[in-house]
Amino acid sequence: MVFSWQFNFAQTQPEAVSLEEAIAYGEQNNRNIQKASMEIKKAYKDQWSTIAIGLPQISASASYQNFIELPTSLIPAQFFGGNEGEFAEVQFGTPQTMTGGVTVQQLIFDGSYIVGLEASKIFLMISENIFEKTLIEVRKNIVNTYSSVLLARENIEFLEQNKENLNNNLKELNQLFKNGFEEEESVEQLRLTLSGVETQLRYIKNLERITLKMLKLMMGFPTDSPLFLSDTLEKLTNESLFKMEIPKNLSLSNNIDVKIAKNNLLSETLLYKYERSKGLPRLSAFLNGNYTGNSETFSFTESEQKWFGAALFGINLQIPIFSSLRRSVLTQKAKISVSQAENDLTETQERISIEVQAAENEYKLAVENYFTNKENLALADRIQQKNQTKYFEGVASSFELREAQLQLYNAQNNYIKSIQDVIQKKVSLETLLNISKQ
Template sequence: MLCEMIKTPISVFLVLMHFYLSCQDIPNSFTLNSAIEWGMDYNKTIQKSNLELQKAYKEKWKTISIGLPQIRGNLSYQNYLEQPVSLIPAEFFGGTKGDYAEVVFGTEQTAIGFAEINQLLFDGTYIIGVQGLKHYIDTAKNVLEKSQIEIKKSIIIAYVNTLVAEENISVIERNLLALNKNLKEITAVYKNGFSEEEDLEQIKLTISKLRTQFKYAKESYKLSFDILKLLLGIELDQKLKLSDTLEYLTMKNLNYESIDNNYSNNIDIRLAENKVIEEKFLFRLEKAKGLPSLSAFLNGSYVGNSNEFTFTDKEQKWFGSSAFGLRLEVPIFSSFGRQAKSQKAKLSLQQAEKNLTEVKSKVYVEMRKAQNNFNLAKENYFTAIDNLKLAERIEKKNITKFFEGVSGSFQLTQAQQQLYQAQQSKIQSMRAVIIEKTNLENILNNKN
């Protein structure tokens, strides 16, 4: 069956594509760094940005080629179905003055071969255009880098959200296990008449709430994982494992001192600087349009005439001609159109310069805000650890008091809710440390 299928070129192509896709080396597990590296290669948004960069390189050579020799040629064949008639004074042929003779010139069929080479010698707009090519490529690279920064952040968020959901599942499972154990003990106490029915109902209510949270956590885990797969350019049904833990990433991101606070490399600032340079070139370009342009040309042609189609015969006569010349185009008066365009370009340059100043100020404020948020996230993390330890001790004491009959189910439930809240606070504080560090690094465009 396979041998029959690959008999056609289309089938061969499809089979090769299937084998290629099947052999794509997708790792079974990803650290956060390896996920980012994979995303830089296979994320669809980055791939499209890479294509835009390639288009910029092609545009570069397209612009350069304008100033290089341009050669064109054409072949034409003409066969008169009815030849045109010209009127010539009859007196040229000895006829009466005032009369005209009908004359047919030329042959019925004509073949012409023509070639021409043009060379641009001077054009102010071309010079400005070539000077701006490096900047054009730099802008395309910065646009690609901005896409990479944004996708990297999205991958980190999706990766961390998946770990958070996974940690939530683990914590809720442990809580449910402990509650079910308590339920059995309280049920036994209740049957012996040493506990009220309200105590039993209270713990059942808590278990019910946790089961709902558990279901939500599982859905969140699946959704976060699917978002991560989409960002990595991986099929949703592909099985993956995340090898980094939430605890490890939190500890890794706590070191604030390693961050360079120089924000001049911020991608938005660099793009705003690109815009200023672009507007400068456009302003110069509009001014250059008032300069003359000079080009040279050299052409040649061969013409064959015949009443029959004999153009492929060796005996066919061909008559050649050639010419060399210069073309000078001088803008003289545009009814002030060029002046208006130059003034408009100058205003656009001023806008870009003001925008650059504004962007720098915004980035500075964003950096300070990000630093503050990261410091707060660190403090909240250490506070959450202390609060969790305290909540665990309180819950443990209330369990002991409850079974000793010193306190009721209300106090126990309150202590348990405090514990669950402290657990969530710790998990969210760990997430905040990682995300806020990422936000700060993105603003600084830290490469480490």
């Protein structure tokens, strides 16, 4: 069952994690997952609380009374041999009284209780759905963030290589300029390109640190503790990333939004039954036993104190007769809610079906773009190298070299983005289908 996670898994912090290990760690330690798991525990307690309503209820009571002055009653004096029409003043009882008793109550029949038992099960299922949805979102976010860190590091490698090449070119160009073989404008253009690469490199390095901290946060890992990512971008971009077949007759019943919509329909149906059950009678029984002690002084703790017992058994029957149409109106309202829930379920099923088709189409497009951008990157790299050679041979102009360099940088960015796009589109499709490698 999806809610049976325990949190003792993460008592020791790993120094390095693969993507699968990061997901497993996050499933145990992500705070949102822990909160959702606690909601399931609360739902279990609510279910038992509902069950307990139909079980025997035992309560005890005790009371102590001390009359500062006993009440006086008027009784016809003729009862005591007096004159007719006159009244005698009489005080009954003792100044101090103590009573203790136990009452047992048992519900025999209540239509709303039966519905409540069913509703507690549905509420538990809804809590499980929320947990599952949270789990799916955490998995999705960890995959995307883990890959974003690796992509940022790949981008850093590209930029550092570009920076090194530009620095080498700038040294050669400066020497040519000093010897009078090159114009100052060419040097300035190269410096401008280098400055842009350095700025982008600083930004990507900061982004990589921030993204890594975000990954730690999603995993429930201390953000200030070191964490090494053992997987490489090459491992993530293996053959399985670009192959995902979806059966034509695939059932969407496993989609979490469909599950939630189904349980919402069950919940509204039970609410409708609950409103109808209010017209049924309620039958309960009770048994009461108590002891009473009377005394002139506080002598209830003494062994000579006399106690007088009493016991009572009874049955209560409540029959709703007329509520000025209130029950009827509430029942009709609940029935309308059932119809709304049915429409919501139908709309959700159709929407998810379309979203799956759209996600599949976007995933296939992302895969095609990846291979196209991969080829473009290799092509742009060859073009830049040729133009660099031509430039220092005096065949190509500085403008042509700069254009080739910018084309290479753009191809690198497109390549990085295409990998990220494939990963995100595949994860989104897996999320809709509620499938994963785990």
